[in-house]
Amino acid sequence: MSEKVLEKEVVGAVDNVAPTPDTGSDIDQIEWTAEEEKRLVRKVGLVVIPLLIMGFFVLQMDRGNIGNALTDFFFRDVGITQNQFNIGQNLMSLGIIPSNLVLYRVGPSLWIGCQIVAWGMVVVFQAFQKGLAAFLVTRLLLGLCESGFIPAALYTITRWYTRNETSKRFSWFFIGNMTANATSGLIAYGILHMRGVQGLAGWQWLFILEGLFTIFVGATFICFFPKSPSEPVSIFGYRYFTEREAQILTARVLRDDPTKAQKNKHMRWKEIKDALTNWKLISHLVLTVAGLAPAATLVSYGPTLVVSFGFGRLRSNALMSIGSWLQLLSNLLMGYVADKWDKRGPVAFVGVLFYMGFAIGNRLLIFSDNAGLRFAFLTLVIPFAVNWHPVNGAWMALNAQSAGERSITMALLIMGANVAAMIGSQLFQQEDGPLYPKGWAGIVALTVASFLAVSVSNWQYWWLNRREAEKGVTETKWKIAAQCQLRGLPWRAR
Template sequence: MSGLDMKRANPDEFSPPNYDEEPLTTSVDWTKEEEGRAKRKLDLLLMPLLVLGFFCLQLDRGNIANAITDNFMKDVGINQNQFNVGQQMLSLGIVLFEIPSNMILYRVGPGKWLTLQLFLFGTVSTFQAFQKGYGAFIATRFLLGITESGFIPGGLWTLSTWYTRKETAKRVMVFYFGNQFGSASSKLIAYGILHMRGVAGRSGWFWLFFIMGLFTIVSGMVLGFLLPDSFKNPHSTFLPKYSYFNERELHILRARVLLDDPMKGKKKKRIGRAGFKKAFLNWRLWVHFLISLANNGPQRAFDTYSPTIINSFGFASLSANALASVGLFLQIPTSYAFSFVSDHFNKRGPTVMAGFSCHLLGYIFNRIFTELKGRRGVKYFGVIITQTFGTFSHPLNIAWMSLACEDSEERALAMTMAIMGGNIAGIYGAQIFRQDDKPKYRRAFSINIAILVVGLCLACSRYIDDLFRRRRASKQVRSGSASDSQYEEKTDAALPSDVQPAPVVLAGGATPLVSKTVP
C-alpha cells in the first residue's frame, strides 16, 4: 500500500524496521512450545538478577533518607540545606556520567559492566559509613551518583536485546519492581538496623550504610556468576566457558528477537548525525522528557523526606521509617495493575494520566492536612496516597514514549532522554524541601502541586495528539483496504498455479508459531 505508513501513524503499534535496517535472513523453524520453554528459562535467569541489582541500587541510594531520623545530619556536621546540596550532587553525578557509562557498557557488554557497577557503588555505599563533615558528605554522594549512573539504562538495554519490543514493556515494569521493592524494604530494614546504635560504639546509620553496602557487593558476585552477557557471548563474567543455554535455545531466543526487529542484528559503532537530528527534532519525545521531569522531581524529594515528615506528625523516630514503607509496598500491586491495563488494553496515555492525577491528589491532601491540629492518622493517610502513586508513571511514560519512535536508533536515544529526564529531576527536586519550610512544608507541597499540574497537562496534550493520529490511521486503513483488495485479486488471478504461495511445514511436521522471513 502506498502513502502513509499505518504502523508509524498508529500510536498503538511499534513502527516496522526501515528498509535499510534488514540485513539478515531469518525464518521460524521452531514450535510454540519450544519458544515458550526457552523464554521461561530466560525469564527465570535474567529477570531476578536485574531486579536484584535495581533493589541494591535503591537500597544504597535511599538509605540516606532513613539515616536522617537517626541524627545523621548532627553526627556528620551538616544542616538540611547542605544535605540537599549533597542530594543534588548524587543526581548530577548520574547525569554527567550516564552517557560515558553507556559507552563503556556498549564496549564491554552488560554482563561485565553491570557486575562491576554493583561492586563499585556497593563499595562507595559501604565507605559512606565513615564520612565526617560537609566535604566528605558531598564527595561520597557525588561518587555514588557516578558509580550508579549506568545501571538503570544498562538494565533497560539488556532487556531490549533479549526480548521482543512488545515483551520488553512488561519486563521494564518488572525491572522497576526492584526499585519499588527496594524503596519499601529499605524502610523496614532500616528500622531494624538503626536499633544497633551503640554496637561497637557506632551510630545506627553507620551500620545501615556498612551492612547494606556489603550486601550490594555480595549481590555483585551473584551477577558475576549468573548474568549472561549477550547472544554472541552467552556466558557470565566469572564463568566465561559455561553457558546457561544450549545451542537450540540460543538460536530460538536470538532469531525471535531479530524477526521482531532485524536492526538488533547490526551492532553499529555509533548513531549517526541523522539519527540524533531525527530524535531531537521529534517534539513528542521532548513532551515525554518533560513528563518524566515533572513526575520525578516531586517524587524524589518526597521519598527523601517521608520518614522525617511522618516523624513530625508525632510518631517515634525509628518507627517513622517502618511507617514510611507502607505506601511503598502498596505501590507494587498498584503499579502492576496499571501496567497490566497499559499493556493488555493498549492504554498508554490514560494510565500515565491516571497515575499523575492520583500522585497530584496525594500532594493536595498533604497540603490540606498540614493545617490540621493533631489528627496524625489523617496526615499519615496523605503520605500513603502520595507514596502509592508516586513512582510508576515514569516507567509507564517510557513505554508510551517508545511508541512515538520510528526506528531503533530513535528509540535508543529516546530511552536515554527519559532516564536523563528522571535524573535531572533529582537535581531540582533536592531543593524543594528546605529547612526554613519545616515542619509543615507548606511551600514544598504547593510547589509539587504546581509541577504535577504542568506534567498532567503535558500528558493530556500527548493523549489528544494520539487520538488524532489514531483517527488518521483508521481512515487510511479504510481507504487503502479497497485498493489493496482490488490489487490482490488482479495479481492472484494472473499467477499460474505453479507459483502460488505454499504453506510452510517444518521438519517432522511441526507447526510453526509464525511463518515469517525477513529479507
C-alpha cells in the same frame, strides 16, 4: 505510535508465518511453536530479569538510605545542615555518564556489574564521612557510579523481549526499586538500633552493611548475567540456552522489530540526531521531570514527615514502608494492563491523575491535627508517585525507530529523572519545616504539570494516528499486498 488496525490484522498475520527459504536468512528460516516460545520467554524471565531486579534493588536501597539515616541524628553527627544536605542531593543527581555508549562495546554483564560494585564501595566508605566537604564528595561519587545503571538495564531488557512484552518487563524491573522502598525502612529500623556497637552510629552501620551487600550483588551480576540473546553465555562460559533457543531468542525479537538488529558496536550520528530532535519526546520528558521530582522529595523526607506527625523516630522508617508495598502492587498491575490492552498512554494517564489527586489532599491537610489522616494520605500518594514511570519508559522505547535511537531515548529518560531528583531535593527547605506548606504547594504544582504533560502525550499520538489514517489505506494495502506476494501468501483486500 499505535499501529493501524488494518496493519495489525494483516501484517501481524504475515509476520507469524515463516518466509520462504529463498530469503537466505537463518533468522527468517527458523520456525518454532507457540508453546516452545512461551517456555523460552518464561526461562528468560528466570535468568535475566531477577539479576536486573537485584541491581535495581540495591541501587534504590543505597540511594534512599540517606532518608533513613536522617532519623538517627545524621545532621548532627556529620556536621551539616538541612539545606547543605539538599545541595548534596543535587550533586548526586549531576552524575551523568554516557552509559549506553559503553554498553554497546563491553556488554551488560561487565558494564552493569562493575557499576554496581563501584557504587557499593562508595556506600561503604560514606559511613566514615565527616563534615560538609566529605558529604558532598561522597554524594557526587555515588551519583556518578549509579547514573548509568537504569538506562543500561532498560536498553538490555528491550534486547531480550518483543514490543508487546516490554511494558510488563519494565514494571517487573521497577519491582527492584519499589521493593527497596518497601523494605529499606524495615531494614533500617533494625540496623539503626546498632548505634553504639563498636563505637559507630546506627547510620554508619546502615551504610556499611548495605554497601557490602551491594558489592556482593555486583559480583554475582558479573559472574552470572548472560552476554546477549544471540550469545546467552555467562562470563565464565556457562550457557543458559541451547543453540536452537538462542536462535529463537534472536529471531523472535528481530521479526517483531527489525530495528533491534545491532550490526555494529558504534552508534550512528543519525540515530543520536533522530533521538535528540524527536519533538514527540518533549511531553514524555516533561512528565518525567515534573512527576518524579515530588517522588524524590518523599524518598528523602518521608520518614521525617512521619516523625512530624507524632510517630516514633525509628518507628517512622517502618511505617513508611506501607505505601511502598502498595506501590509495588500498583506498579505490577499497571505494567500488566498496559501490555494486555496495548494501551500505555491511557494507563499512564490514570496513574498520574490519582497521583495529582492525593498530592492535593496532602497539601490541604498540612495544618490538620489528625495525625492518622495525614499519614493515610501520605501513604496513599506513594503508590502513584512512580508507578506510571515504567509505562512511560516503555511507551518511549516502543516509538524509537532504531536500536541506537532507543538507547539514546532511554538515556534521555534517565537524564530527565536526574533533573527531577535535583528539583525534588530542593522542595523542602529548612525554614519551611516542619509542615513545609511551600514545599507541598510545589509538589501540587509539579503533579499538575505532569498531568498536563501526560494529557499532551496522549493527544499527540491520537492526532498523529488520525492524520495517518486520513491519508487513506491505499498505500498500506499496497505494501501489505507486496509483502504477501514476496512471501507467496494469499491476500484479499477488505
